[in-house]
Amino acid sequence: MKVKRIKKRKLLEYIREREGVDIPEHFLVFAQVKRLHEYKRQLMTAFAVLELYYGLKCGKLRNLYPSVFIFGAKSAPAYKRAKAIIKFINEIADKVNSDGQTNNRLRVVFVRNYNVSYAEKIVAGTDVSLQVSTAGLEASGTGNMKFMMNGAVTCGTMDGANIEIVERAGPEHNYIFGATVDEIARLKKAGYKPRRYLSNADHRKAVETLIDGTFSDGGDGAFKELYESLVDGASWHEPDNYFVLYDLDAYVKTLVRICADYGKGRDFAVKQLKNVANSAYFSSDRTISEYARDIWNIQ
């Protein structure tokens, strides 16, 4: 707990210097740092954060542990939707951080130029690692292992190496939610209709901030295009082809549960330590030895 406190302080100092965003040291730190891609679902985290924000504002969420959501990502140069998502999260950060009614409980920061130097600090200072890709789409992930090894619990889907993280450190020491690979396959077969998930007023409010004027995309229509990709689809894909709206409900509930658990104290540190203690499995030596034996058939 002491090490985590020291690393968190260093991280928050670094963010204060580089981004000019002030985050108090007692905040619970969530982080989603990785390439920006629709399948990695940073947009789902953005909606979840908005739901927490509106929950705080209307008084529905009373005891949310003071939390910060740190995002870091780069987009491929021509990936318009990825850039729109970056813009959207920055807009959310501006709104949330400047709201005096809630900013003692919730803050958001999208760090600039996420790279290995930033990763070193974020990975060490984070309490909860967000690994929320659509089940079946992340080959492995390596960020998830870095966080585990450095004492963050994983809040994530049954995807990539999250599966092995939970196998090793125990489901009771991590937070797994959302559709499984089989469930996604069933949904696709049955004809997934994401629009119906917007009948929930909380989800609708969060998602419609893309089109109701709450935020500005600078007038290029990028936010509306994101909205349409979810509810109507596009010429090249079905609506919400990464199942953001399907998993959003479970995601928000899981985040609220994490906040409640963190507030209870030491038990959360036990979860973090169990993750560190079981992370040796991800040693590259073990991996290469297994490949040599089972795949390459060499001594």
Ligand SMILES: *Cc1c(COP(=O)(O)O)cnc(C)c1O
């Ligand atoms: C580890 C790492 C990644 C890969 O992260 P994933 O969560 O596995 O996608 C990307 N960028 C940087 C700077 C990293 O350190």
